[in-house]
Amino acid sequence: MPATSFPREDIKILLLEGLADSAVRTLKNAGYTQIDYRDGSLTGDDLKQAIADAHIIGIRSRTQLTQEVFDHARRLMAVGCFCIGTNQVDLEAAEKKGIPVFNAPYSNTRSVAELVLAEAIMLMRGIPAKNMACHRGGWMKSAAGSYEVRGKVLGIVGYGHIGTQVGVLAEALGMQVIFHDVEPKLALGNAQPASTLDDLLAQSDVVTLHVPDTPATRRMIGVTEIRAMRRGAMLINASRGTVVDIEPLAEALKDGHLAGAAVDVFPKEPKANGEAFESPLVGLDNALLTPHIGGSTQEAQVNIGGEVASKLIRYSDNGSTLSAVNFPEVQLPEHAGSRRLLHIHENRPGMLSAVNEVFSGSRVNIDAQFLQTRGSIGYVVIDIDADAQGANAMRQQLAALPGTLKTRLLY
Ligand SMILES: NC(=O)C1=CN([C@@H]2O[C@H](COP(=O)(O)OP(=O)(O)OC[C@H]3O[C@@H](n4cnc5c(N)ncnc54)[C@H](O)[C@@H]3O)[C@@H](O)[C@H]2O)C=CC1
Numbered sequence: 399m400p401a402t403s404f405p406r407e408d409i410k411i412l413l414l415e416g417l418a419d420s421a422v423r424t425l426k427n428a429g430y431t432q433i434d435y436r437d438g439s440l441t442g443d444d445l446k447q448a449i450a451d452a453h454i455i456g457i458r459s460r461t462q463l464t465q466e467v468f469d470h471a472r473r474l475m476a477v478g479c480f481c482i483g484t485n486q487v488d489l490e491a492a493e494k495k496g497i498p499v500f501n502a503p504y505s506n507t508r509s510v511a512e513l514v515l516a517e518a519i520m521l522m523r524g525i526p527a528k529n530m531a532c533h534r535g536g537w538m539k540s541a542a543g544s545y546e547v548r549g550k551v552l553g554i555v556g557y558g559h560i561g562t563q564v565g566v567l568a569e570a571l572g573m574q575v576i577f578h579d580v581e582p583k584l585a586l587g588n589a590q591p592a593s594t595l596d597d598l599l600a601q602s603d604v605v606t607l608h609v610p611d612t613p614a615t616r617r618m619i620g621v622t623e624i625r626a627m628r629r630g631a632m633l634i635n636a637s638r639g640t641v642v643d644i645e646p647l648a649e650a651l652k653d654g655h656l657a658g659a660a661v662d663v664f665p666k667e668p669k670a671n672g673e674a675f676e677s678p679l680v681g682l683d684n685a686l687l688t689p690h691i692g693g694s695t696q697e698a699q700v701n702i703g704g705e706v707a708s709k710l711i712r713y714s715d716n717g718s719t720l721s722a723v724n725f726p727e728v729q730l731p732e733h734a735g736s737r738r739l740l741h742i743h744e745n746r747p748g749m750l751s752a753v754n755e756v757f758s759g760s761r762v763n764i765d766a767q768f769l770q771t772r773g774s775i776g777y778v779v780i781d782i783d784a785d786a787q788g789a790n791a792m793r794q795q796l797a798a799l800p801g802t803l804k805t806r807l808l809y
């Protein structure tokens with residue numbers, strides 16, 4: 399195993415939110431032994447204290463990594479989001495500190511899509527209310543308000559990885575798929591783009607949301623949009639709780655404007671199992687509520703554990719940042735025979751020449767150099783022919799350059 403800047407067993411890894419065993423196994427197999435594994439999420443001072451000495455942190459969707467938290471993370475070099483969404487991380491704050499953030503963009507896509515399809519069927523059959531009635535000793539045997547999904551219109555808002563999967567599965571059941579996205583998208587199967595969001599809302603029997611949490615999607619489904627949906631239509635939200643205004647949704651379910659809703663994500667979610675869940679939707683028989691488990695399947699979690707842990711290891715061992723969400727992406731070859739210097743800096747004119755200046759004044763030979771910039775940061779990787787001491791001296795000179803955010807040396 400090639401040596402890294404300091405021994406792998408000295409690299410402290412904090413894993414929160416009960417990540418799958420595959421994450422721990424992958425890290426241990428690569429030689430990382432200092433793993434602080436915790437089942438729940440952390441907040442406030444507990445999080446700041448726990449992250450203070452960590453070199454790598456792994457989280458899921460609950461842990462909020464804010465600017466303030468990053469300010470306490472003195473040694474942090476990488477973040478792994480063991481999920482799709484990265485809205486829980488202040489990506490700009492991470493970027494400004496030279497910390498790449500990795501996620502698993504596809505590993506739970508199918509799990510969410512399957513749940514959504516099942517929910518579409520459940521809602522069209524009025525199962526949430528019938529199930530509740532049975533639990534209360536009632537019997538609601540009736541075809542009133544119960545429909546097949548075949549031939550019905552499914553409106554997908556956000557036609558990305560999950561949205562397209564939902565569309566393909568829904569067509570297999572004979573649904574007619576329309577979609578709305580802010581980007582031009584290749585329509586799969588017989589899906590058709592709606593001309594506007596309003597057009598989609600007006601046409602759909604079931605509307606399902608698959609947009610990320612962004613300033614533009616926050617409360618994008620408010621009272622106006624809910625009332626623009628067809629009377630008796632259904633709404634599914636397995637995206638983020640911020641996307642739907644929950645009070646008007648509760649009202650529409652109570653007054654029958656909407657016949658049902660399936661909601662997996664909420665504006666306020668408990669931080670851990672066992673903490674009380676509160677929502678205006680609680681107690682409504684036509685609301686199918688799930689505790690943010692769209693991506694919580696064995697298959698998804700095992701795959702995510704291996705995928706994100708591997709990305710963190712590659713960055714730690716080799717410097718590669720492929721598929722980082724906030725960082726210049728560099729896919730690097732092995733560096734056997736060379737010492738590798740990583741220099742993360744503010745992306746401003748003259749940085750590269752300042753870096754090269756350091757080498758032109760030295761007797762150190764450069765074997766290879768890679769540069770990539772993105773947004774406000776630049777990332778230079780320099781493979782050099784030097785002994786450990788010489789390489790470390792070069793690293794110190796690079797670290798002293800104005801505009802430097804972080805340097806690392808891989809032996
Ligand atoms: N409930 C759960 O457990 C899970 C929830 N999610 C959520 O689902 C979201 C979507 O995931 P993916 O499909 O993988 O993401 P994606 O990035 O592949 O697709 C999102 C789509 O939304 C579109 N979009 C963005 N802003 C929009 C707007 N204002 N109006 C209309 N369309 C807009 C994008 O152009 C893109 O096509 C994630 O960001 C995450 O928040 C993801 C996994 C599990």
Ligand SMILES: O=C(O)C(=O)COP(=O)(O)O
Pocket residue numbers: 458459460480481482483484506690691692693694
């Ligand atoms: O992948 C995502 O974005 C999700 O929402 C799933 O998050 P989780 O891993 O269940 O906390």
